[in-house]
Amino acid sequence: MLVSDFKTLGLIGGVLLLLAIASAVAQILARRSDSGLDRAIVDTFRRRVRSWWVLYALLAFAFFVHPTATIVFFFFISFWALREFITLTPTRPGDQRTLFWVFVVCTPAQFVLVGLKQYELYSILIPVYAFLLIPAGIALSGDPKRFLERTAKIQSGLLISVYCLSFAPALLTLELPRLPSGYEDPYRHARLLFFFVLMTQLSEALQYAWSQVPGRHPVVPSISPTRTWEGLFGGTASAMLLGGALWWATPFRGSDWWMAAVMSGVISIMSFAGGLSMSAIKRDRGVHDYGTLVEGHGGVLDRIDSICFAAPVFFHLTRLWANWAIAAQPPAP
Amino acid sequence: MATEALSSWGGDLASGLVRNSLALLARFISGASVRWLDSQPDTCQRVYFANHTSHLDAVVLWSALPPEVRVLTRPVAAKDYWTAGPIRRFLSGRVFNAILIDRTDIKVHRSPVDLMTREIGHQYSIIVFPEGGRSSGPDVQEFKSGLYYLCRRRPDLELIPVYIDNMNRILPRGEVLPVPLLTSITFGPPMWLEAGEPKHHFLARAREAVRRIQQLRGSS
Numbered sequence: 041m042l043v044s045d046f047k048t049l050g051l052i053g054g055v056l057l058l059l060a061i062a063s064a065v066a067q068i069l070a071r072r073s074d075s076g077l078d079r080a081i082v083d084t085f086r087r088r089v090r091s092w093w094v095l096y097a098l099l100a101f102a103f104f105v106h107p108t109a110t111i112v113f114f115f116f117i118s119f120w121a122l123r124e125f126i127t128l129t130p131t132r133p134g135d136q137r138t139l140f141w142v143f144v145v146c147t148p149a150q151f152v153l154v155g156l157k158q159y160e161l162y163s164i165l166i167p168v169y170a171f172l173l174i175p176a177g178i179a180l181s182g183d184p185k186r187f188l189e190r191t192a193k194i195q196s197g198l199l200i201s202v203y204c205l206s207f208a209p210a211l212l213t214l215e216l217p218r219l220p221s222g223y224e225d226p227y228r229h230a231r232l233l234f235f236f237v238l239m240t241q242l243s244e245a246l247q248y249a250w251s252q253v254p255g256r257h258p259v260v261p262s263i264s265p266t267r268t269w270e271g272l273f274g275g276t277a278s279a280m281l282l283g284g285a286l287w288w289a290t291p292f293r294g295s296d297w298w299m300a301a302v303m304s305g306v307i308s309i310m311s312f313a314g315g316l317s318m319s320a321i322k323r324d325r326g327v328h329d330y331g332t333l334v335e336g337h338g339g340v341l342d343r344i345d346s347i348c349f350a351a352p353v354f355f356h357l358t359r360l361w362a363n364w365a366i367a368a369q370p371p372a373p
Numbered sequence: 374m375a376t377e378a379l380s381s382w383g384g385d386l387a388s389g390l391v392r393n394s395l396a397l398l399a400r401f402i403s404g405a406s407v408r409w410l411d412s413q414p415d416t417c418q419r420v421y422f423a424n425h426t427s428h429l430d431a432v433v434l435w436s437a438l439p440p441e442v443r444v445l446t447r448p449v450a451a452k453d454y455w456t457a458g459p460i461r462r463f464l465s466g467r468v469f470n471a472i473l474i475d476r477t478d479i480k481v482h483r484s485p486v487d488l489m490t491r492e493i494g495h496q497y498s499i500i501v502f503p504e505g506g507r508s509s510g511p512d513v514q515e516f517k518s519g520l521y522y523l524c525r526r527r528p529d530l531e532l533i534p535v536y537i538d539n540m541n542r543i544l545p546r547g548e549v550l551p552v553p554l555l556t557s558i559t560f561g562p563p564m565w566l567e568a569g570e571p572k573h574h575f576l577a578r579a580r581e582a583v584r585r586i587q588q589l590r591g592s593s
Contacts, residue, residue, distance in 0.1 A: 119553075123404055127555040133545050140550040 250274030314349025
């Protein structure tokens with residue numbers, strides 16, 4: 041018990057320290073106008089730090105309150121992200137009914153099923169049932185104009201901002217292998233979620249930092265001139281090092297310590313994929329960020345794009361690893 | 374006497390509470406972002422005139438105002454809709470403090486403009502939708518002449534053009550189920566009726582003011 045508390049406190053306290061430092065740096069940069077840094081970069085950084093605090097508070101909550109609270113929080117984030125996605129997507133009046141059901145029934149149902157640990161239901165609710173019923177619902181409205189396009193946009197919005205994101209809180213419900221010592225560690229799941237979110241945010245920050253080194257080679261200049269090969273490789277390598285160094289906080293332990301590093305690499309690559317894909321959507325829609333509707337801060341979707349893309353992959357790989365580890369364990373005494 | 378005063382005080386408290394929580398709820402449901410474009414919130418007497426696509430327009434616009442302006446601002450609404458049923462009556466009477474216009478009983482000597490000028494006195498501002506009815510698309514329709522007659526009576530009123538974006542997607546005409554998309558409400562710079570300005574000229578200018586905000590939003 042004491043050991044596990046040390047780990048949890050170490051993780052929570054360490055990140056708290058990091059955040060405090062980041063906030064202090066942001067404050068100092070904002071005060072000093074002569075720092076020679078671009079004003080826009082400083083503002084972006086300050087907004088980032090603020091959203092990190094929100095995410096941190098949300099996850100720290102998971103340790104002290106019931107996991108259900110975390111799932112409810114993620115539901116609200118999902119709901120808001122879907123609002124942003126659909127708001128920026130041209131829909132037609134015929135989509136009204138379908139959209140109503142998507143928002144009011146489908147989105148809450150996904151998170152209720154996650155809360156009830158119904159993996160077999162929540163893993164197919166949206167990719168099968170919603171996927172098929174959305175086009176049927178739109179067809180029922182009798183408006184065939186740009187049918188496939190409208191259908192695909194609603195499906196994508198639902199998949200990215202609800203289905204994919206719901207796999208982050210679903211980490212709290214994952215079955216993990218028994219600990220060798222045989223005692224229960226009540227914070228293992230919360231730490232796994234914490235580790236995951238921390239690595240998505242760190243890999244984003246690291247990729248950004250590595251993109252600043254001289255010799256910039258953008259991966260796709262037509263979509264995102266700021267995402268460079270240097271950022272991708274440097275960011276992923278340093279995320280793997282950091283993630284590997286945090287192995288003690290994760291369920292990947294003992295002989296599997298390197299799994300924490302590999303998982304961090306996967307998270308970093310998926311974060312990159314998420315940011316890039318969402319940038320492409322924004323480019324197409326001609327907006328700077330999803331929050332242009334809300335003056336003064338970027339949208340929710342801009343903050344969570346990396347989590348959305350990394351969550352289902354991280355969940356799936358962790359689940360594969362856990363099942364394999366459970367199968368390899370000797371039967372319970 | 375005392376109980377009457379007490380109950381009226383209690384009623385005021387209740388409607389005040391409902392007013393603020395409803396404003397908060399409307400802000401959350403509409404996800405409204407509010408911006409003032411070359412314009413400032415003020416408690417001076419004003420006429421907020423906006424495009425009209427949904428039943429929720431008045432509530433959303435009203436909730437977008439700062440609380441101290443909100444208590445002095447009364448939406449102008451259709452009597453037949455807002456007196457149907459006790460909930461709507463309570464909302465329009467006690468919460469929004471709406472000025473209700475009887476659409477079936479418009480006569481020369483009982484014109485809505487008379488009613489409006491009487492009701493606002495020298496204190497209240499009003500919210501009007503000069504398109505008349507709700508339009509079904511994002512296009513701003515021609516304005517009805519009521520706005521002009523109101524301003525001729527009270528040329529001192531400040532006119533604030535307002536553009537409400539996306540409400541037609543949240544609750545389009547003829548739908549009952551709202552979709553919780555995000556709206557935005559933009560307040561434009563004040564304008565006045567010029568001395569001797571012809572009616573059609575003024576109405577076109579007012580409509581153009583709303584459309585200009587719409588275009589500015591689209592380009593940003």
